[in-house]
Amino acid sequence: xxxxxxxxxxxxxxxxxxxxxxxxxxxxxxxxxxxxxxxxxxxxxxxxxxxxxxxxxxxxxxxxxxxxxxxxxxxxxxxxxxxxxxxxxxxxxxxxxxxxxxxxxxxxxxxxxxxxxxxxxxxxxxxxxxxxxxxxxxxxxxxxxxxxxxxxxxxxxxxxxxxxxxxxxxxxxxxxxxxxxxxxxxxxxxxxxxxxxxxxxxxxxxxxxxxxxxxxxxxxxxxxxxxxxxxxxxxxxxxxxxxxxxxxxxxxxxxxxxxxxxxxxxxxxxxxxxxxxxxxxxxxxxxx
Amino acid sequence: xxxxxxxxxxxxxxxxxxxxxxxxxxxxxxxxxxxxxxxxxxxxxxxxxxxxxxxxxxxxxxxxxxxxxxxxxxxxxxxxxxxxxxxxxxxxxxxxxxxxxxxxxxxxxxxxxxxxxxxxxxxxxxxxxxxxxxxxxxxxxxxxxxxxxxxxxxxxxxxxxxxxxxxxxxxxxxxxxxxxxxxxxxxxxxxxxxxxxxxxxxxxxxxxxxxxxxxxxxxxxxxxxxxxxxxxxxxxxxxxxxxxxxxxxxxxxxxxxxxxxxxxxxxxxxxxxxxxxxxxxxxxxxxxxxxxxxxxxxxxxxxxxxxxxxxxxxxxxxxxxxxxxxxxxxxxxxxxxxxxxxxxxxxxxxxx
Amino acid sequence: xxxxxxxxxxxxxxxxxxxxxxxxxxxxxxxxxxxxxxxxxxxxxxxxxxxxxxxxxxxxxxxxxxxxxxxxxxxxxxxxxxxxxxxxxxxxxxxxxxxxxxxxxxxxxxxxxxxxxxxxxxxxxxxxxxxxxxxxxxxxxxxxxxxxxxxxxxxxxxxxxxxxxxxxxxxxxxxxxxxxxxxxxxxxxxxxxxxxxxxxxxxxxxxxxxxxxxxxxxxxxxxxxxxxxxxxxxxxxxxxxxxxxxxxxxxxxxxxxxxxxxxxx
Ligand SMILES: Nc1ncnc2c1ncn2[C@@H]1O[C@H](COP(=O)(O)OP(=O)(O)OP(=O)(O)O)[C@@H](O)[C@H]1O
Ligand SMILES: [Mg+2]
Numbered sequence: 001x002x003x004x005x006x007x008x009x010x011x012x013x014x015x016x017x018x019x020x021x022x023x024x025x026x027x028x029x030x031x032x033x034x035x036x037x038x039x040x041x042x043x044x045x046x047x048x049x050x051x052x053x054x055x056x057x058x059x060x061x062x063x064x065x066x067x068x069x070x071x072x073x074x075x076x077x078x079x080x081x082x083x084x085x086x087x088x089x090x091x092x093x094x095x096x097x098x099x100x101x102x103x104x105x106x107x108x109x110x111x112x113x114x115x116x117x118x119x120x121x122x123x124x125x126x127x128x129x130x131x132x133x134x135x136x137x138x139x140x141x142x143x144x145x146x147x148x149x150x151x152x153x154x155x156x157x158x159x160x161x162x163x164x165x166x167x168x169x170x171x172x173x174x175x176x177x178x179x180x181x182x183x184x185x186x187x188x189x190x191x192x193x194x195x196x197x198x199x200x201x202x203x204x205x206x207x208x209x210x211x212x213x214x215x216x217x218x219x220x221x222x223x224x225x226x227x228x229x230x231x232x233x234x235x236x237x238x239x240x241x242x243x244x245x246x247x248x249x250x251x252x253x254x255x256x257x258x259x260x261x262x263x264x265x266x267x268x269x270x271x272x273x274x275x276x277x278x279x280x281x282x283x284x285x286x287x288x
Numbered sequence: 289x290x291x292x293x294x295x296x297x298x299x300x301x302x303x304x305x306x307x308x309x310x311x312x313x314x315x316x317x318x319x320x321x322x323x324x325x326x327x328x329x330x331x332x333x334x335x336x337x338x339x340x341x342x343x344x345x346x347x348x349x350x351x352x353x354x355x356x357x358x359x360x361x362x363x364x365x366x367x368x369x370x371x372x373x374x375x376x377x378x379x380x381x382x383x384x385x386x387x388x389x390x391x392x393x394x395x396x397x398x399x400x401x402x403x404x405x406x407x408x409x410x411x412x413x414x415x416x417x418x419x420x421x422x423x424x425x426x427x428x429x430x431x432x433x434x435x436x437x438x439x440x441x442x443x444x445x446x447x448x449x450x451x452x453x454x455x456x457x458x459x460x461x462x463x464x465x466x467x468x469x470x471x472x473x474x475x476x477x478x479x480x481x482x483x484x485x486x487x488x489x490x491x492x493x494x495x496x497x498x499x500x501x502x503x504x505x506x507x508x509x510x511x512x513x514x515x516x517x518x519x520x521x522x523x524x525x526x527x528x529x530x531x532x533x534x535x536x537x538x539x540x541x542x543x544x545x546x547x548x549x550x551x552x553x554x555x556x557x558x559x560x561x562x563x564x565x566x567x568x569x570x571x572x573x574x575x576x577x578x579x580x581x582x583x584x585x586x587x588x589x590x591x592x593x594x595x596x597x598x599x600x601x602x603x604x605x606x607x608x609x610x611x612x613x614x615x616x617x618x619x620x621x622x623x624x625x626x627x628x629x630x631x632x633x634x635x636x637x638x639x640x
Numbered sequence: 641x642x643x644x645x646x647x648x649x650x651x652x653x654x655x656x657x658x659x660x661x662x663x664x665x666x667x668x669x670x671x672x673x674x675x676x677x678x679x680x681x682x683x684x685x686x687x688x689x690x691x692x693x694x695x696x697x698x699x700x701x702x703x704x705x706x707x708x709x710x711x712x713x714x715x716x717x718x719x720x721x722x723x724x725x726x727x728x729x730x731x732x733x734x735x736x737x738x739x740x741x742x743x744x745x746x747x748x749x750x751x752x753x754x755x756x757x758x759x760x761x762x763x764x765x766x767x768x769x770x771x772x773x774x775x776x777x778x779x780x781x782x783x784x785x786x787x788x789x790x791x792x793x794x795x796x797x798x799x800x801x802x803x804x805x806x807x808x809x810x811x812x813x814x815x816x817x818x819x820x821x822x823x824x825x826x827x828x829x830x831x832x833x834x835x836x837x838x839x840x841x842x843x844x845x846x847x848x849x850x851x852x853x854x855x856x857x858x859x860x861x862x863x864x865x866x867x868x869x870x871x872x873x874x875x876x877x878x879x880x881x882x883x884x885x886x887x888x889x890x891x892x893x894x895x896x897x898x899x900x901x902x903x904x905x
Binding site (some may be wrong): 080163166167169170172173174176177178179180181183187191240246 | 691692693712713714715722723725729731732733734738741742743745746753757760817819843
């Protein structure tokens with residue numbers, strides 16, 4: 001039975017996928033770089049939060065706050081030291097380097113934390129729920145969705161209201177002319193990846209608290225993120241949220257019919273959108 | 289005045305031709321001299337080399353970076369198991385079916401994948417491979433999510449195996465490995481010869497033009513989309529054949545193994561990148577390095593994979609043309625020359 | 641007295657192709673210099689080299705006596721050398737006002753990013769361009785308001801995307817954008833290209849007011865009449881070399897003709 005309940009669960013799940021996707025979308029929008037290690041970085045973030053929780057014994061939200069600057073710095077260094085060297089007309093180097101990075105991160109996590117699946121405990125919040133009229137929803141999924149909306153609002157503010165955002169857009173338009181304006185493209189790129197890693201930290205928090213994860217969980221997150229971005233249309237963060245929701249709803253509906261079909265249903269929804277609207281539902285910033 | 293000839297041959301390439309002939313003859317006779325373990329290692333090397341050549345054709349020549357070639361390995365392998373288990377086809381014949389099924393399914397797959405460009409194509413192919421894996425896991429007749437084995441009778445009666453058994457005086461299981469090995473040798477020789485031939489035809493030159501500059505190629509009438517399509521289907525066919533053969537030899541299949549991104553794409557990318565992208569020689573060197581690393585370090589598990597990833601990143605950053613690129617830059621040697629060169633005319637050729 | 645800007649034997653390459661063969665020009669404080677020459681003479685290449693888009697050797701370009709040829713474009717801009725690039729090159733995703741504001745993005749001094757870069761440079765032993773940015777502080781006459789006063793039409797169109805404007809208006813934005821950093825040296829590459837004569841007149845009318853604020857100017861111009869009318873001195877380039885230098889009132893049409901097309905013509 002596909003009830004209202006299923007749909008609402010799907011929409012909320014979409015919030016999680018939009019969080020996975022926002023960082024990917026940000027980095028692609030600014031430097032046309034597709035980071036194949038994006039999912040693994042999210043999983044890495046989840047382990048980092050897990051470690052902070054168990055070492056400092058703090059609540060996961062606080063732990064994410066501690067992890068965020070670490071992730072920010074890592075993103076900055078990763079871009080500055082490695083990824084900036086791969087940018088250019090040829091699409092191969094960034095793809096292959098980030099693919100290699102994905103393999104490295106997965107196996108480093110495997111070596112450090114074993115293949116056992118983990119979960120960041122939220123205590124009572126994990127099972128808390130609220131009644132919203134006809135449906136009852138979990139508090140945690142609700143917070144996740146709200147975070148996704150906040151992240152997108154925040155990124156849009158950053159993009160369209162601040163000097164950094166102006167530099168992001170200018171550099172993405174035309175690197176050479178941007179450098180004539182005193183902007184250093186490699187620094188802009190490093191900042192963009194660092195900001196994306198802040199979003200990754202938030203995504204990691206909810207990845208780790210809502211379900212089990214293990215070192216090999218990254219590629220699937222990358223794929224969901226990617227599907228959300230493509231469905232939404234490149235360059236539109238609200239479109240990405242819509243894309244996440246479509247994947248989320250397709251998955252919960254698929255799972256309601258047959259639990260084995262959950263993931264497959266999400267992929268099929270993506271392929272259908274690709275077939276009907278290859279440029280996504282809100283192409284070229286249409287949903288900004 | 290015409291002292292120039294256009295040639296793609298080099299002295300090294302002629303030496304290489306005879307060298308290759310001797311090498312292939314030697315490899316063909318190997319089962320007479322070496323044990324089963326070595327034959328299995330050689331089988332692994334040859335099939336990985338085949339996969340690497342086809343990935344290289346896609347990415348290095350076609351500019352199509354796919355992270356989803358495991359789709360065709362898995363589809364080919366499952367086509368073979370389906371043909372053997374459901375229709376009782378001889379396993380050796382089924383290898384051809386594996387290739388055909390892969391190429392037929394590649395047509396609808398390309399409809400989706402080609403809607404995405406560049407980096408998005410890469411992840412798109414990965415999604416499609418996942419869809420294939422998840423769909424095949426629903427196919428109960430071949431074992432669903434847990435997989436299945438090739439039926440004992442089908443394998444026992446497999447064509448040529450009894451002949452090899454008596455001729456070489458080996459047990460059936462070993463004869464099967466030897467047959468698979470010979471088939472792998474035929475496949476890799478055909479693959480390299482075929483790709484070499486393709487690259488030297490007009491079509492292949494057009495491909496190089498498309499890779500170097502799609503706009504310019506289009507302006508001189510090269511249909512870039514069509515070329516990429518041809519390359520995609522060719523790779524699907526070859527990868528499907530290899531997939532069928534690999535799982536014929538393994539004798540057991542599961543969706544997670546047959547559609548593994550690590551085994552059939554990550555390793556293959558590593559082989560091509562480290563050897564040298566966009567050359568025929570590169571994957572050959574790459575597969576040897578890969579095998580060496582594998583035999584030395586595979587016991588270290590995750591550390592080994594980390595090492596592979598780091599080497600791949602390092603090569604991409606500091607020697608993007610791979611080991612073969614470094615070597616041929618230093619020495620100018622080309623074993624499979626594809627570019628046309630002006631020969632003759634001595635020094636004056638420069639001004640001509 | 642050292643010139644404000646000087647090139648000494650400046651060479652420039654696009655890959656293997658050499659585009660400049662030892663160019664020597666000077667610009668004195670307060671001066672306006674015009675560079676003329678046929679298509680492909682190397683004028684834009686000279687501008688690119690000065691602004692650091694193309695790197696050259698350190699001492700091939702001197703800014704107030706300091707070698708800057710090796711510095712990246714952003715550092716050179718921070719030293720107070722701004723460019724109005726050929727073809728205007730507005731940022732399509734930015735509005736008119738944002739296009740102007742981005743010209744003033746750098747407000748002098750070392751920001752956090754500079755400090756991180758310097759630290760990083762020290763750690764890795766790499767070059768630290770931020771240390772070469774000099775003490776140009778970006779303050780002065782020009783601000784959004786004064787640029788809007790200079791080109792009032794831009795005030796009306798401030799919210800439009802930069803590329804939704806007419807060619808002349810876009811050129812005004814490009815000039816305004818360069819002025820926003822209050823440069824000591826303003827480089828203008830073919831600001832009249834493709835514009836109607838009335839529009840060209842409007843744009844050139846702004847030049848005296850720019851000079852009043854103390855900026856020294858290099859203009860690249862195909863329109864020889866225009867160049868001679870505004871410049872204190874003129875250089876003519878051909879095939880990557882300076883073929884003529886002089887004051888507008890002392891050089892003859894024949895000299896220019898020869899310098900433009902080669903002696904044989
Ligand atoms: N990006 C480039 N790559 C290779 N060669 C270039 C490039 N840009 C310019 N050139 C070459 O350098 C030479 C000088 O070009 P440049 O653009 O400096 O000329 P210009 O004097 O500005 O001409 P115009 O009046 O047409 O703008 C020309 O021969 C040109 O073909
Ligand atoms: Mg020019």
